[in-house]
Amino acid sequence: MLNASLSEISAALATKAISSAELTRLFLDRIRALNHALNAFITVDEERSLAEARAADARRAAGSAAALTGIPVAHKDIFCTRGMLTTCGSRMLANYVSPYDAHVVERFARAGAVLLGKCNMDEFAMGSSNETSHFGPARNPWDRRLVPGGSSGGSAAAVAARMTPAATGTDTGGSIRQPAALCGVSGLKPTYGLVSRYGMVAFASSLDQGGPLAKSAADLALLLEVMAGFDARDSTSVERAPEDYRRDLDRPLAGLRVGLPKEYFGDGLEPGVRRAVGEAVRELERQGAITLEVSLPNTGLAVPVYYVLAPAEASSNLSRFDGVRYGHRAAQYDDLLDMYCRTRAEGFGAEVKRRILIGTYVLSHGYYDAYYVQAQKLRRLIAQDFAAAFARCDVIAGPTSPSTAFALGAKSDDPVQMYLNDIFTIPAPLAGLPGLSIPCGFDDKGLPVGLQLMGDYFSEARLLNVAHRYQQATDWHARVPKDAPL
Amino acid sequence: MSWEIVVGIETHAQLRTRSKIFSGASTEFGAAPNTQASAVDIALPGVLPVLNRAAVELALRFGLAIGARINRRSVFARKNYFYPDLPKGYQISQYEAPIVQGGTLAIALAEGEKTIRITRAHLEEDAGKSLHEDFHGMSGIDLNRAGTPLLEIVSEPDLRGAHEAVAYARALHALVRWIGVCDGNMQEGSFRCDANVSVRRAGEPLGTRCEIKNLNSFRFIERAIEFEARRQIALLEDGGRVEQQTRLYDPERDETRAMRSKEEAQDYRYFPDPDLLPLVVSEEEIERVRAELPELPDVRRRQFIARGIPATQAAQLTSSIELATYAGLALEGASRGTAPAIANWITGPLSAKLNERGIGIERAPVSPEQLRQLVERIADGTISGKLAKEVDDAMWAGEGSADEIIERRGLRQISDSDAIEKLVDEVLAANAKLVEDYRGGKEKAFNALVGQVMKASRGKANPAQVNQLLRVRLAG
Amino acid sequence: MSLSHDQVQRLALLARIAVGPGETDAVLAQLNRVLELIEQMQKVDTRGVEPMAHALDLRQRVREDSVTERDQHALFQSVAPAVERGLYLVPKVIE
Secondary structure, three states, rough: OOOOOOOHHHHHHHOOOHHHHHHEEEEEEHHHHHHHHHHHHOOHHHHHHHHHHHHHHHHHOOOOOOOOOOOEEEEEEOOOOOOOOOOOHHHHOOOOEEEEEEHHHHHHHHOEEEEEEEEOHHHHHHHOOOOOOOOOOOOOOEOOOOOOOOOOOOOOOOHHHHOOOOEEEEEEOOOHHHHHHHHEEEEOOOOOOOOOOOOOOOOOOOEEEEEEOOOOHHHHHHHHHHHHOOOOOOOOOOOOOOOOOOOOOOOOOOOOOEEEEEEHHHOOOHHHHHHHHHHHHHHHOOOEEEEEEEOOOOOHHHHHHHHHHHHHHHHHHHHHHHOOOOOOOOOOOHHHHHHHHHHHHOOOOOOHHHHHHHHHHHHHHHHHHHHHHHHHHHHHHHHHHHHHOOOOEEEEEEOOOOOOEEEOOOOOHHHHHHOOOOOOOHHHHHOOOOOEEEEEEEEOOOOOOEEEEEEEOOOHHHHHHHHHHHHOOOOOHHHHOOOOOO | OOEEEEEEEEEEEEOOOOOOOOOOOOOOOOOOOOOOOOOOOOOOOOOOEEEEHHHHHHHHHHOOOOOOOOOOEEEEEEEEEEOOOOOEEEEEEEOOOOOEEEEEEEEEEOOOEEEEEEEEEEEEEOOOOOEEEOOOOOEEEEOOOOEEEEEEEEEEEEEEEHHHHHHHHHHHHHHHHHOOOOOOOOOOOOEEEEEHHHHHHHEOOOOEEEEEEEEOOOOHHHEEEHHHHHHHHHHHHHOOOOOOOEEEOOOOOEEEEEEEEHHOOOOOEEEEEEOOOOEOOOOHHHHHHHOOOOOOHHHHHHHHOOOOOOOHHHHOOOOHHHHHHHHHHHHOOOOOHHHHHHHHHHHHHHHHHHHHHOOOOHHOOOOOOHHHHHHHHHOOOOOOOOHHHHHHHHOOOOOHHHHHHHHHHOOOOOOHHHHHHHHHHHHHHHHHHHHHHHHHHOOHHHHHHHHHHHHOOOEEEEHHHHHHHHHHHHHO | OOOOOHHHHEEEHHHHOOOOOHHHHHHHHHHHHHHHHHHHHHOOOOHHHHHHHOOOOOOOOOOOOOOOOOHHHHHHHHOOOEEEEEEEEEEOOOO
16 A cells, blocks of 8 residues: 555545555554654654544545545645644744645645645755755655755655655745655646645745645646645636646657757766666657757756745745744844844754845845846746747656755755756746656666656646656656665 | 925825735724734735735726826835834835826915825835833734735925925825725824925925824824924034934924934835736726716815815815815805805804814704805895804704794894984983093993994894994984 | 855845854855856846746736634734734834
8 A cells, every 4th residue: 555556545445445544554654664764754643644534434434535535645844734833844933833724735635635744845945955954854765865855855755755645845946846856756846826825835936836746647647636726815826727637647649749958968967867868758759759859048047047036035935934923033132123133043044044145135225136137037038948949849858857866965065056956947937837757767876867847838737648658658656765665 | 595395295095995905804993902913914924915906996096086197007016124013024015016106186275276296106005013012121013904905195295395295185185085095084094194304495406305204193294394394404504414314203292303213224125026916907997997986176176266265265175075065065056255155154163063063064963055044144134143153053953944043033133224223322322421431532432332232132233234323423 | 246244244134134253254155156156147138028027927816805804813823922912022112
C-alpha cells in the first residue's frame, strides 16, 4: 500500500481490502520510522489523522465516498489548517494555529482526504534547498546528506520516501518542480489562478501557485481535480468550469510538437542531467512526438527579474508579521519601534530578511523605476517569448534543474549560487504558465533527474497526458529511494 | 508686503457601504473593540482582499458629480508603512491611476462664487484606531475601523486663507451628503480633512507646506489654518524657514505641533497590489450611475441666488438636500421680493428651533407652505414681526396655518389710521411726563411712548404708522 | 550599484528589521551580491514595453455589499501576544 497509486489505494478502500484507519496507521508508522532522519514533517497529529480516517471509513460505509475518501494527504506547512500548527517553516509562526482552513485544505477535506500532517519547507517558501526552515532542513531520501530541494522540500521528500501517498506544495519560482526533480517524484505547478491562494501564506502574490506532488502524473491529475477551482475569496482566482484532468491521460503522443528551448540545454547543465533529459526526449519521439528547437531568448534574465519581483512583493506581504496580532513577539524591547525591529529580527531567518531588505530596496524612492518597473517590463518579454514558442509547439520540454541534489550547506553561503539553481523553473511562473516535473532517470551518483514539461495557459490536461504516456513507458517514477527502503 | 495663505485640502470621506471595502465585515460605528474586525481586516496569514461593488459605485457617483474624468481602468496600490493600527503593514490605496481625476467644486463666498479644482479622488481603506488610554504603559488597538472604505478627495492648492478652506470643506461636506456617498458625521470621523498650508508674499512661488492632519470640525479647520499660517509667517519674518512637516492640531491649546511618529522620513514604496486586478469601469456602469444622480447643490444654489438670496446664505440652504428641498418648497410661488425673507426665516428662527429640539428639517412640524404663509403675512402687513413669533409658536404647537392662527387669536395688525390715532391720543393724554421729557430733548421718551401705544394695542398696531402719528402729534 | 552601510541601516529601519552593527558587513556583502545579479536587467532596452503586473490579463471582480462576517474576535485573539478587553496591546503609540 505504501507504494500504491491513488487509484490503487482507492480501489483497495472501495473493496474493503483495507480501511482508511489501517491505511492511515500504516503511513503514520512510516512517518514515525523515517521522520527523525528525513525531517519531512513539521507537524503530525496522529490522533486527529486517525479520527479523520475513522470518520472517512464511516462515510464510506454509509455509501457516501468522494474522490479521495480515506486517502491520507499531507499539506505543505504554508497552507492554513484550523486546529493544527501552520508554521510556514518560520520561528515567526512556530506556535501559530490558524483560525481557519485554506481553500485547498477545505477542498481536500471535502474530497474526503485524511490530513496526515504538515510538511517541512523553506521559511516562507524562500529557498531551493529546505535549509532555510526554522525546523531544520528536510533531507533527501536518495541520500540523506543531500538537500531535497525547496521550498516544498518536505512535501517532495515525504512523497519520495512513501511517508504519504501525496502532498501539496506551492511554486513561486520552482518550489514544486525543483524539489520534485531532486527527490524523484512528480510535481505540477498549475496555471496562475487555477488554484485559490486563499489561506496559502503569501510569498510573492503574483507568482504563488499551489499544486500537487505525487508519485505519478496520473495521481497528479486526480489531485489537481481536487485542488483546482474557482474561489470568490481570491480576486486572482480564475472562473472556469471544472475540468477532468484525467480525460486525456492515455492520448497517444503522435504528432505532438515538443519544443526544446536551446537556452535550456546550454553550458551550465550537469552531464548526468543532460543525458537523462536527452534520453527522455527520445522516448517522446519514439512515441511519435515531433521535436523542434525553440528559443526563449530572455531566459537568462528570468533569475534577475524574479529576484526583484518576488522580494518586492514578499517585503510587503511579510509586513503583517509585526508581533501585534499573532506570531512571535520579542520578549524585550524599549518602545514600539524597537518591538517591531527585534520581533522581526528574531522571527525571520537570514534568507527571509535578505529578501525583505532587497524588496524594500527595489521599491524604494528613486530605485523603483530602475528595478521594479524594469523587472515588470522584462517579465512581459519573458511571457512573450513563451507565446512565440507556443505558436510553434504544444509543450516545451527541458531539464527541471541544471543539477541533481546537492549537499547540505554546499550553496548556503552564496545566495546567488542558490538562486541560479532555479534558472529553468523561474520563467514559467513569471509568465503564469503551467509546468510539471517528472523523474526521467538518474545521474552517475544515482540521483534522480527531473524532466520539465511546460505548456500554454490552462494546458494542464495536455501536460499530464504527455507525462503519463512517458511514465507508461518508463519506470523511473516507480523507483524507491535507497535511503528510505520499503 | 502682505502674506498670502495658500491651502489645499485632502479629505477622507467614509463611503456609505454596509460592509468594508475588501471584506464582508460590518462598517457600523460604535461596536465593541475588534468585534467587526474580520480575518481579512486583521490581516491573518493567507487572507486576501475582494473589492466591494458599492464602494466603486459611490466613487463613480462622486466623480460624476464634480464633473471629473472617470479612469476606465484604475489600479490599487500598496502604501507600505508600519503602524499598529495598520494590520497588513500596508494600506491598499490608489496611487498612479486613481478612479477619479480632475473635476471642480464651486464654493460660495460673499464676493461671489469661486471654482476650486479637484486633483483626484481615490478609493482606499481606513486604518484602525490606537487608544491612548493607559493599559499598564501600553496602547490598545481596535481594528473595527480597519478596512472601512474611504474616498480620499484631494484639492489643488486653490484656496486662499482659512475662510476659503472652510467654505470648501463645507461645500464638499454638503455635496457628499447630498449625493449620498458619505453620511458626513464628523464626530464619528466619517469626514476628516487634512490641510496643506503654506504662505508666500504675493506673486512669489508657492512656499514650503506643512500638512495638518485629522481636522474633524469646520471650526478646527479654520483655527488650525489660522494658527499654522501665523506660525509660518512669524518664522519667515524672523528670517527662518518653514520645514516640510506633518503636524497635528491641538484644539485645547489652539496650536499645531509636529507629529513625532512622522519625524523619520517616510518612503511608502508604492507598488501595484498583486492581490487585486485592475479595476475596469464600463460605459454602461458610468451611465447608470449618472442617471441616478440627483440635481446637484450647485444648481440649486444658483437658483436661490437668482431669487435674490445672498450667496453665502444660498450655500447654507444647500448644505443638505433636505434643507434645500424644504427651502425650495417654501420659495415655490412666493410673491416676488419675499424670497430673502423666507430664506432668513429658515436659516434664522426655524433652524434655531430645530437645533434646540435636536430634530432634522425633514421632521419640522411647520411645513414649507406654512412657513411661506407666515413670512408673507409679515411682508403684507397682516401681522407685525413681533406677533409673527407668537404665530410661529402656535404653528409649532400644531394649531394650524398662519392665517388660521391670526384669525383665531385676532392678531391682525391694526393699520386703520383712525383706530391708531385714537390709541395715540389716549397714550399722550395719560403720559404727560413722557411728553414733557420728549419735548425737553429726551429722544428715549419717544420710544417709551411708542411702546405704550403698542402695549395698548396688544401689539397689533402697525409700528410704522404709530411712529409716524406720534411724531406728527408731538410736533403739533 | 552597491549599497553603503548607511543604506543598509536605512533599509533595515524601513523594513523594521534590527541589523546589529556586527551583522552589517555580512548583510551588506550578500545584498551587494544579489544587486550585482539583478543589475543584469539594466542591459536590456525596454522602451515601449508595457510593464506586466499580473500573469493573466483579467479584471478585478467585485463582491456585493453585504455583511457576511460575524464576530470572531475571541477566536482571532486566542493567538495574539497581548490582549486586554478586546484590544490588541502594543508599546505606547506616540503621535
